[in-house]
């Protein structure tokens with residue numbers, strides 16, 4: 030199939046591009062490089078063994094999107110393109126509404142004009158907010174506590190309405206838990222600009238000497254060791270799920286909303302320990318106050334994805350830490366080497 034990956038130069042989209050190319054699909058990457066780089070696109074080509082077709086454009090640019098879709102018939106779109114920093118979304122909500130919601134509407138309109146009727150959308154476990162119980166199933170109550178989360182929920186709802194209105198439109202909402210790790214080559218990985226918001230890239234930067242210590246946000250949560258518990262999932266397992274979700278849309282001709290996680294909760298201190306073992310580096314840390322908006326414990330019930338897609342996460346926390354460290358130690362300044 031010919032598949033367009035919007036936001037495909039980024040962390041998750043890039044790993045998905047590699048997996049899709051390996052499965053024999055023709056991949057075209059669309060990205061405005063607002064949170065990625067031409068260097069990252071080059072590296073993706075090195076990993077795949079062949080340069081990717083790349084379109085440097087914004088999904089909100091209707092004319093440019095029409096030209097891109099007109100090149101050759103497209104079988105499906107995977108939509109990774111979004112801003113994703115929760116704190117920033119609270120300061121600049123309009124930017125998030127414009128890019129994430131406006132961008133998604135513009136993309137859906139461009140797909141309609143081009144007659145493309147399959148979509149795989151990057152949603153997030155953030156749509157569950159502070160879940161009433163764990164493991165979280167897909168029918169849990171949906172609630173959002175920040176503008177970023179709202180954009181994910183709204184776009185899921187828009188896609189749902191579109192599926193009801195357009196009988197032949199098929200979509201998969203993939204609710205990612207906490208993607209971490211990197212391709213085993215060490216050539217591509219997560220490259221957060223500025224100070225990382227998320228735990229794993231922060232640990233990586235401490236390990237590689239870019240930051241003196243990790244602040245652990247809260248040691249008094251009602252969890253196994255008092256630190257926050259999350260469901261970390263290896264980005265290559267996640268990437269594989271995208272290919273499987275697309276196969277499902279084609280094979281079953283039905284829409285899909287699934288959790289993508291391992292089903293296993295891991296605490297901050299457990300991840301720190303696993304990373305120290307994988308890297309052979311000590312990770313100095315200090316327990317500080319809780320972060321606003323954080324919750325104690327979130328992990329997935331991933332059984333629906335297994336039932337419908339035949340997918341399950343295979344790589345464990347050791348592999349996640351090993352591969353994140355391979356990437357960071359070989360690229361201490363991410364793609365800026």
Ligand code: NAD
Pocket residue numbers: 035036037038039040041042059060061062063064065086087088089108109110111112113128132151152153154205206207208
């Ligand atoms: P990322 O920032 O690395 O990738 C997103 C890519 O989209 C970037 O390359 C960026 O340049 C591009 N982009 C943004 N707006 C664009 C626009 N208007 N037009 C064209 N390109 C645009 O982020 P990621 O971690 O790879 O996340 C991918 C998707 O998965 C996002 O939608 C994110 O919200 C979602 N998600 C991520 C996580 C996570 O922890 N990384 C968790 C849940 C969901």
Ligand code: UD1
Pocket residue numbers: 115116153154155177178206207208226227228229231243244245246247256257258259297320322323
């Ligand atoms: C974050 C996002 C969420 C998104 C999810 C997956 C926030 C507030 N929420 O959540 O919307 O869906 O990523 O991408 O950003 N931690 C530390 N020190 C740090 C960083 C994190 O102790 O420097 C702790 C956190 O308190 C949490 C755990 O590590 O307990 C994981 O944090 P993080 O990686 O930011 O992911 P989420 O909190 O799940």
